[in-house]
Every structure is written in C-alpha cells, then in structure tokens.
Amino acid sequence: MPSTSTAFAKARAEGRSALIGYLPAGFPSVEGSITAMRAMVEAGCDVIEIGLPYSDPVMDGPTIQAAAQQALEAGVRTKDVLRVVEAVAATGVPTLVMTYWNPVERYGVERWAADLAAAGGAGMITPDITPDHGSAWVAAADAHDLDKVFLVAPSSTDERVAMTASASRGFVYAAAVMGVTGARDASSDLAGPLVRRVRASGDIPVAVGIGVSNGDQAAEVASFADGVIVGSAFVRTLLDHPGDETAGIAALRALTTDLAEGVRRGAR
C-alpha cells in the first residue's frame, strides 16, 4: 500500500484538499463497517481512517464513544480490525488505523506493524502517543514502511510542532480545537494558525480534524489545509439509522458527496 501522501499529491494535482473519512471497525458490525467504508470511498473519500474500538477513549466525544462501545459489546477484536483494513485497502485508497496505544502494545508492536502492512494498511494515527514517547512505534513503522501520523494541537509549542512534523510520515493531523472529537456548529479559528505553524516546519501535508460535519465547513477548512478529516459526523449518520443498513448507507453516501463537493469548492 502506498503512503497516504499519494492521496494528498493526487488531490493537490486537482487543486483541492483531500477528504479523509473515519469510522470505527465493527460498527455497526464487522461486515457493516466494511460496507459503510466502501460506500464512503465510492462517494468520494480519498483516505479512510479505521478506528480500533477501545475501552478508554480519552480523546473522543460521546458520538464516537457510543459507536466504539457498541462495537466492543458486539465482540469486535483486534484481528477483526485487520480484516476490515484488508477489505477497505482493496479499494485502492490509502487506509490507516487510528488507535489508542494499549491494544497495539498488547498485540505486540512489531507483530502489529507487520500484520498491518500485510493487510495493506498505509499506517497508523496515534491519538495518545507523541513521537517523544513513541519510539517503539516509530521503529516498527519504519521497519515496515508505514505512515506515522502524529497529532499537533493549538496548545503545542512551535518546538513541538516542528518535532512532531519531522517525526510524522504521510501527513500531520492538526486538531482544530482544544477538545475531544465531535461535531461543532462554529468552525475553529485556531486551525488556520496551527496549519501555518506546521507548514513553517516542513512540507509534509497537514490535515485538519475535529468538528467538521458538513460541506460548508469542509470548504472552509479546505481553503487552508491539505486535508479535511471527518469522523463524528459519519458515525452520527449511522447511529441515526439503527437497524436500517440501506438507509444508513444512503445517508452516508449523501454526506460524503456533500463533503467531497466541499473540499472541491474550497479549492485554494
């Protein structure tokens, strides 16, 4: 699987930002999550982030918490996540796993990196490890040619922004707000300056996440970032259609289309 940077290069060639969509594996079921993510790819997502459901998701708001909990209660396992990666990566879009650290440590970081690469995964986004406490992951990712997507936040010092950007591969995830995941009405005025600070420290793509839920917000973010990350809005769409897969998938496609138009409208 090529690095996520290929998706950013393609979007850039088209004069637009990339659309990155997130869903947890195993939500609403393992098969259901594969169907949903494939629909997101077909409707215009350039990159897929697959969440690994975890019992203690400190960076997630109520929407993603609820989905992860549902997936865990239905019995999703780490190996199921790899199965979802394989199925989604087969569509050809770069596919990353977004996970808290302990499940990876438990699986064995070296074995995890090998299995993720073998499944066609492009790499991993790590919300609760930073490069300065993530040397085991950095080594395993490098050994298996995987993307390492670390986060920066509005509170990050310039020094840490530079350190994080140089340790990342694929892209840098800029958290638009000081807060947990979840849709927000107003867009953040912290994201633009943060993106500029990342740009000042290298030319790795920067994608902005947290709070984006519709095409207009996506267009706004796309006007200054290389990528727009949407999570809770996709999860909410599925939560709003319990037990009705057809309706859920249709709504997911409609949202993806709106967002994909947004990243094109916001062209720089």
Add this chain to the structure above:
Amino acid sequence: MSQQTQQPVKYDADDRGYFGETWGGRFMPEALVAALDELTVAWQDAMADAAFVSEFERVLRDYAGTPSRLYHAERLSAQVGARVLLKREDLNHTGAHKIRNVMGQALLTKRMGKSRVIAETGAGQHGVASATAAAYFDLDCTVYMGAVDTRRQALNVARMQLLGAKVVPVESGSATLKDAINEAMRDWVASVDHTAYLFGTAAGPHPFPSMVRDFCRGIGDEARQQCLDQYGVLPDAVAACVGGGSNAIGLFTAFLEDEGVEIHGFEPGGDGVETGRHAATIHAGEAGVLHGARTYVLQDEDGQTVESHSISAGLDYPGVGPQHSWLAALGRATYTPVTDAQAMEAMALLSRTEGIIPAIETAHAVYGALDVARRLGEEKGPAATVIINLSGRGDKDMGTAIEWFGLGDADGEAEPVIATAPGEEA
C-alpha cells in the same frame, strides 16, 4: 515536610517520568502535553522553593491536622505478638490521607494562577477532599463521578455539593472510576488554560505519580521519625493498601532506602483472585498503558481494560501507580491480595479491639499487615514492629458494613455475625 523531601530518591523516575526505563512515562494526547510540561515545571519549582514548602506544611498542620499520630495499638499487638503501630491518617481533616494530596495540588494551582479545578472520584473521598481544598483556596470545582458510584455514594455527593462543588455523573463505559478519569481528561483537554486537574492518586501521566507522591510522602517521613523518637528503632515492616497507590507510596517513600525494612502493599482481592472478580492489579494484571502511564493493568487479550471488582470503591481501579509496578518488579516491595471477606473481618477486628473503625480500603492493609506482624513476632519476638498506614476512617462505609454484618437493627433477633481475630476462628 522535612529536609528529606529535597533529596533525590534512588527509586525515583527519570526526568521524562520513567521508573526503571519501563514504567510510567507519558502516553497522552499532544493537546495535554503543554499543560503537563507546565505542571512539571511548576511542581519542580515549587518543591525547590522553601516558601512553598513551608506554606504547604503550615496549611497541612493548621488546617488538616498533620502530623498525624503514630499510635501503639496495644490490644492488637498483644493478639499478634508484635508491636503494631497505626499511622492515624484517619484523624486528618476529611478523614483520610487524601487531604495531603489535594492541599498540595490546590496550593500549586493557586501558584500557577488557575481558577478552576477538576477531579475524578470513585467512592467520593477524593472528590470530597478536592471540594474541600477548592473551598479553602476559593477555586471553582467540578468533580466527575461514575453514575453507578453517585448512586452508591449519595452521601458523599451531598457533601461535595454542600462544599460548593459541581458533581457530574459519568454514564460512559462502565460508569465507574476509570470512566470518571476519562471524562475528567476530556474536560481538561478543553479547559486546560484555566483549569488544573487534581488527580486523586499516584497514577496517570508524568508528573502526577511523582508529584502526588511528593505531596503524600509526609506520611512516611513523619512515621519514620516518630518511630525513631518513640521507640528508638526503625520498623521491621511497613504496610498500606494499594488502590492507585497514593497512601502506600506516601508511607513507603521514607523507607525505600532502609533496606532492612520490609515494604508491603495490599491489593483488593475482591471475591478472590481466582474468581476473576478482583482489583489486584499488580498481583494479577499485566504490563500495559492506562491513563497515560505504563503500569500493571487488568486487561483482556486485546488490551481492553477489564472491569475491576472490590467491596471498597476507593480500591476499585484496574490500574495502579507506575512506581508501585517498578517497586514490585525490583522486588523492593511485595504486593499481596486481600479479599473482601478478609478486609471486612479486619474492619470488625480493629473496631472491637482498638475502638477505631477504619475505611474498608484501610482494612485491607490491616488484614494483610497482621499476617506480617504474626510472622515477624515469631521470627523476632514481641518487639518486632510493624507500621500500618491507617489511611482513612470508616464512617463513609457504614452502609456497606450494615449490609455485610447485618447491623443496625437494635430490636432484631439476630446478633450481628462478626469474627474475632483473623486466624483465631475455627
């Protein structure tokens, strides 16, 4: 706090918060790193500032009532054949060792110029202590508490509210202590510019394990000196219960370099470790990362945190402070499970022999320490000395005691069934 506070501890963390290179550290979202760095610098500056240290000592003395007494429990000593000394943290203001930690952290919050504090709580003891410190220092206070626990501990919810704190029930996850910590972290990510997180135990990301230890270590510093002054000897063993590990590390720290002193931690064995319904994290958990630190964690094959069980809400936590994991790995301290039934037996025993009703958390230490005392008494004779950290009083636990022992019905036919001394029963 005495001069010893300033000395480097051999068993201490490195400057990145790792104990023995493996345990502890800081596995946290980048959004909180700036705040944790700021806190680390503020704490280190404060501990090196004689004015801060003496103000902390003054507040603890005048307001919280420290130094707590080291009391010779003579009847208990006679029963076990060794000298049993109780470090009376139960007599501190708010009834537990926890006041030391919150007064230290709240004083630091003031020094950092922040106006609001948040805290998590299980049984409500740390929440009550935090609300107390917030009242004393005029800080806004929000306490996160698992919804299951707010129902179990309504009296402590009322206490916190009376003290002026806002109590937020947490419905997510298992709706208990670990989820309250998650929710407090989520609050903190969004409020970090004006809010300090008063973490309730010696766990979590760097600098909390070391900082909470520093604020609690007066327990051991005092006890060591009191033991020398009162009896002219160091103890043969020291003992404490271990939830997250604040009262235990608070006692142990002063004795770590006294290699001749045995160090014993007692973990909540619940229904028995073999049943799987327990919270004996070091004894039965495996290394992993929870709430920002690498430590022993109760987890399943996939690294998902497993729910813990203990009759004592204050010990009902699936993680443990990383310094304890390090001390266990080194063999410097020994951690042994004590079941619910054993702890309740010790609660009754201490009540009846000494007229002291301990918290159920504390009763775990009492049970385990009496076993140690019996052994040491046999080995060394009746002058063998054991210090037990009497971390808290049992008033909050009367509901549980009523159910467990069948108390409270003065007209009832049935006599409450209470054991005599552990080991004396048929």
